[in-house]
Amino acid sequence: MQTEIPKLGRASAAFALAAAVACVFNTALAFAKDARTPLNNLMASLTGHQWITHGLADCIVFVGLGLIFMKTSAANQIDPNRLRSILIWAVVAASLGLWAWFLLF
Amino acid sequence: MNITSRDIILLAHAAFGSLAGLAALWVFIEALNARPESASRMRNAALVAAISMAAAWTLGGYWYVHFYSSDKAIILKGPWPFAHDLFMETKEHLVFITGILAFYLPIAVRDELHANAAARKMVLSVALLIVLTDLTVEGAGAVIARGVTVALQHG
Numbered sequence: 655m656q657t658e659i660p661k662l663g664r665a666s667a668a669f670a671l672a673a674a675v676a677c678v679f680n681t682a683l684a685f686a687k688d689a690r691t692p693l694n695n696l697m698a699s700l701t702g703h704q705w706i707t708h709g710l711a712d713c714i715v716f717v718g719l720g721l722i723f724m725k726t727s728a729a730n731q732i733d734p735n736r737l738r739s740i741l742i743w744a745v746v747a748a749s750l751g752l753w754a755w756f757l758l759f
Numbered sequence: 760m761n762i763t764s765r766d767i768i769l770l771a772h773a774a775f776g777s778l779a780g781l782a783a784l785w786v787f788i789e790a791l792n793a794r795p796e797s798a799s800r801m802r803n804a805a806l807v808a809a810i811s812m813a814a815a816w817t818l819g820g821y822w823y824v825h826f827y828s829s830d831k832a833i834i835l836k837g838p839w840p841f842a843h844d845l846f847m848e849t850k851e852h853l854v855f856i857t858g859i860l861a862f863y864l865p866i867a868v869r870d871e872l873h874a875n876a877a878a879r880k881m882v883l884s885v886a887l888l889i890v891l892t893d894l895t896v897e898g899a900g901a902v903i904a905r906g907v908t909v910a911l912q913h914g
Contacts, residue, residue, distance in 0.1 A: 660874075660875045660876060660877045660878070661875075661877065662870060662875075662877055662878055662881060663869060663870045663878065665866050665869065666866055666867050666869065666870050666878060666881065669863050669866045669867075670863065670867070670881060670885075672863075673859050673860060673863045676859050677856045677859055677860075680852060680855045680856060680859070681852065681856075684852040688848075702824075703824045705820065705823060705824065705851060706820065706824065708852070708855070709816070709820065709855060709858075712855045712858075712859060713862075716859050716862065716863075720866075734877035734878075734880075734881065735877060735880070737881075738877075738880055738881050738884055741881075741884065741885070742884055742888065745856060745860065745888050745892070748856055749853055749856060749892060749895075752849045752852050752853055753845075753849050756844065756845050756848040756849045757845055
């Protein structure tokens with residue numbers, strides 16, 4: 655008899671995947687604006703400060719993708735343990751990536 | 760005694776950041792032995808973590824945008840320029856990761872953790888990541904503050 659693996663709730667799974675993507679997006683945007691002054695200036699011009707634009711962009715990615723994944727049930731197709739690993743590794747890679755970037759460049 | 764609004768904002772920022780970390784730790788401990796009767800406590804603690812993180816984020820952001828430039832100039836002239844170049848630059852972006860996780864936590868605890876091992880492991884992982892990144896951000900804040908002090912002591 656095969657035991658069924660319990661699934662995460664629809665919202666929980668969707669926003670877990672969205673959080674993983676948003677964390678990686680956050681670090682990628684930090685790299686990009688640090689390397690490209692025009693992007694930094696553009697972000698500053700949008701809200702008055704690049705940091706505010708960065709935070710808003712992260713929130714939009716997290717909430718927007720979370721709602722999309724919830725509607726499409728895309729995240730629910732992924733094994734819950736795999737989804738958890740994706741989130742953990744996304745956070746670890748994004749965090750260490752920030753430290754490495756500002757240490758080395 | 761002369762405490763300016765600038766000081767109050769900075770201290771409140773650190774206090775709300777610490778509160779968010781403590782609330783996440785509370786969720787972690789509750790989730791270790793999740794029971795139906797602990798569900799509402801856990802949901803409240805997760806909400807406290809998210810709201811405190813939003814407050815820390817807003818206050819810290821206001822302080823960073825309006826007041827940090829003078830501290831930055833002091834740090835960069837002192838013997839600890841890495842307090843800005845490494846610690847502040849990393850902190851100002853790492854805090855977004857802690858924030859995203861804190862905003863996710865109240866969603867994750869809506870599942871029935873006592874009956875769903877996968878949901879319980881997810882909450883344990885997210886709460887622990889919040890605690891670890893929150894402590895890192897708090898520590899970076901201490902290094903930045905020390906960077907200003909060391910620069911001023913150096914003259």
